[in-house]
Amino acid sequence: xxEDLEGKVKDLEASIDDARFxxxxxxxxxDELEEELTEKDQRIRELKQTVESLEDRDRLMQExxxxxxxxxxxxxxxxxxxxxxxxxxxxxxxQEEHATxxxxxxxxxxxxxxxxxxxxxxFDRAVELVGDDDVLEYRKEDRSSPKKSRLILDLEVGxxxxxxxxxxxxxxxxxxxxxx
Numbered sequence: 001x002x003e004d005l006e007g008k009v010k011d012l013e014a015s016i017d018d019a020r021f022x023x024x025x026x027x028x029x030x031d032e033l034e035e036e037l038t039e040k041d042q043r044i045r046e047l048k049q050t051v052e053s054l055e056d057r058d059r060l061m062q063e064x065x066x067x068x069x070x071x072x073x074x075x076x077x078x079x080x081x082x083x084x085x086x087x088x089x090x091x092x093x094x095q096e097e098h099a100t101x102x103x104x105x106x107x108x109x110x111x112x113x114x115x116x117x118x119x120x121x122x123f124d125r126a127v128e129l130v131g132d133d134d135v136l137e138y139r140k141e142d143r144s145s146p147k148k149s150r151l152i153l154d155l156e157v158g159x160x161x162x163x164x165x166x167x168x169x170x171x172x173x174x175x176x177x178x179x180x
Contacts, residue, residue: 075110075118076126077167080136082109083153084160084169097155102148123151129164136160 070078079101086099101109103119114122123138130136135158141149153160160169 070110072122072125073129073165074167075114075122076129077164077169079106079109079122079126079151080130080153080160080164081167081169083136083151084155087153087155091155099153101151103150104148106151120149123149126151130160132158134158 083099083101087097090099091097103116103123106119106122107114107116110119110122127133127136127138135154137152137154139150139152162169
């Protein structure tokens, strides 16, 4: 029987050695998997940052596209309407029916996200749309001048057309004709 017991003990010792080997192997594998998981978590964080950055760019591009969708004519009409409203308000207050707008004021009028190089052609377009330099004038000043270039509306010398580029100018806010 002692041989039987010795054989069983040897078998159990072999099984224990096999189990220890398997435990060591599984421990190594767990370490490898934890390392892979850490790397994947890091990669996921990096990808999330990339996605957020791309979403920010997309929002910016959509905003730029929306602003670019305003045609030069529509921007010019908005400036004319703003000047007209100011001149009419001045007239109702007993002052001259006159209004001026600098490039900075025009940028604010158009939402603040229009560049200065876009404003000056818009001033030219506004004068062209009105068709009367006495009523609407774009007075350009040299950079060295203390005066600023500006758009000047003078309703004392004449009237604006009732519609400009299909927009009703005499309304409190401009509306495209036929959109009421």
